[in-house]
Amino acid sequence: MNLRGRNKVSPEFSMSSMTDIVFLLLVFFMITSNAPNALDLLLPKAKGKSTNTQNVSVSINKNLEFFVDNTKVKEEFLETELRRRLKDVDKPTIILRAEESVPINNAVQVMDIANQNKYKVILAVRPN
Numbered sequence: 001m002n003l004r005g006r007n008k009v010s011p012e013f014s015m016s017s018m019t020d021i022v023f024l025l026l027v028f029f030m031i032t033s034n035a036p037n038a039l040d041l042l043l044p045k046a047k048g049k050s051t052n053t054q055n056v057s058v059s060i061n062k063n064l065e066f067f068v069d070n071t072k073v074k075e076e077f078l079e080t081e082l083r084r085r086l087k088d089v090d091k092p093t094i095i096l097r098a099e100e101s102v103p104i105n106n107a108v109q110v111m112d113i114a115n116q117n118k119y120k121v122i123l124a125v126r127p128n
Helices: 016-032 074-087 106-115
Strands: 056-060 065-066 071-075 095-098 121-122
Touching: 056 074, 056 106, 065 074, 071 074, 074 106, 095 106, 106 121
Parallel strands: 056 095, 095 121
Antiparallel strands: 056 065, 065 071
């Protein structure tokens, strides 16, 4: 009398479904990450948001330090750095990211530089 079952359970684990899940998570986090906004600034609130593309990002933090695309720049060299980065760009655009506590004079200074050089300026805000 042969009472053994025909179905044998294999103790091996298939990793293919696990790798699919890890790959999907990797793609999700790569798409949702925000690389250009690497500086942690507390932006002012506003309704709506801009869909324009940027050529250069200028950030001003609460210590009144200026950053051009995450590179710290002294205030007196800001205009020359912007000219250097935007010299061969068609329709140059600057996105201005000034922290809430930054005096308006510093933001206006960047806007003046953009106005003198005929650059378009977009003020970055945090959604309401």
